[in-house]
Amino acid sequence: MMRHLISAADLTRDEAVRILDTAEEMARVADRPIKKLPALRGRTVCNLFFEDSTRTRISFEAAEKRLSADVINFAAKGSSVSKGESLKDTAQTLEAMGVDAVVIRHGASGAPYRLATSGWIDAPVINAGDGTHQHPTQALLDAFTMRRRLVGRDAGIGQDLAGRRITIVGDVLHSRVARSNVDLLHTLGAEVTLVAPPTLVPVGVETWPCEVSYDLDSTLAKSDAIMMLRVQRERMNAAFFPTEREYSRRYGLDGDRMAKMPGHAIVMHPGPMVRGMEITAEVADSDRCTVIEQVANGVSIRMAVLYLLLGGNESDAPNPRTEEK
């Protein structure tokens, strides 16, 4: 297992499947009366959030607490960062306090990589979203949700997503979720198609391991999963499409479009959803929509990642079952 989790592209197929399998076991803990494991007892994990994200922070915090870790939450707002302290100084402060792992969310693409490779801090770094770059645990929880729904909960153990066709729809340009998912789904053997207005397709997308289409309707019938993205208005500095109504008409998912999908196909959304624009209430509330499952699966995936990065002190497991009885 690797030392940090910075990008979904860094994971090999075996590493990714191992995380998904571990998460499957972690998910069972949620069904128990005592939802806690002692694996990270005495370890301190810092959630370093330079950008607001209640959903991701709570998910990580729940995962850390279920593994019995001590949790420090650091929000940049109101901290010394707003007084001008640098990432380096913050990192060295955490190092001095003996933090065992750092979960970082930052508005600047590459901040987690910098933190992991600069030598400022010795602890494993987990990227919880950086700029428009990566959000690997989101990609993992999406893959986990797909494997559960498309392959099966028990049948999925040890399996990847070979041959599954996934369509990712919407604001690809501003989406770290799309980037992470394309990388991970490709590693897991799935065929990915991006569907977006031409203005919301990033430059250089031809080098990504996926197809690109501008027509949602032509991809519906052959998709095993459709992943809707949020239109990130806060990151938009220009007019990328004429009107919301126009976007919704061409790229929104409604009941008619859902009816054209295969019977087993699922609808995903990383949240928060903008109902009426990206997705209609009818689709969002249907059985095929996995938004709530994705939230629950997020905790299991983050538990798995934290356990695998922090559970032991060496990088390679020779044989997990050769132990002193």
Next chain:
Amino acid sequence: MDTQHSPDAARPVLEAPDIARALTRIAHEIVERAKGADDVVLLGIPTRGVHLAHRLADKLEGITGQKMAVGSLDTTMYRDDLRLKPARTLARTEIPADGVDGRLVVLVDDVLFSGRTIRAALDALGDIGRPRAVQLAVLVDRGHRELPIRADYVGKNIPTSLREAVRVQLAEEDGRDTVLLGLKDTAPAGEQ
């Protein structure tokens, strides 16, 4: 390769019929001590303990005519050496639908050695429910306990030196039933 003539090679101490007989005896002992097996839950400790638990359940069903509750209990997260070794892959924990509250849980493992796995299993069990009582069944007890733990049912006591390794092979996992005793240095992975 003929390993029988090499002095360092692992030699079998239990063969398939011995293992079957040992499990039959343990099954009868469980029924004897529990006065029937009405509230017994068998929990195997992965990997080979789970197979043994299922075999014991079959034998108990043969004796009592009742369907037995069987599950598996992974102890990985509760091990005291978790931080000293690389992160281990988790195995399955499956608790029968009725749970363990108020029932007699029999933990089943292949080899009892230091006792640390069983300590971890007891901790894990505590997070799952509150059994009426917990007992331990092992196929082989090789000694060298590091904790005050002993088995209630033992297939065979095999006094060993710490230089030796005991290797249990089961048909479900390894294609054949046997218990091998060899020297640790020459032991392939999977020995304990």
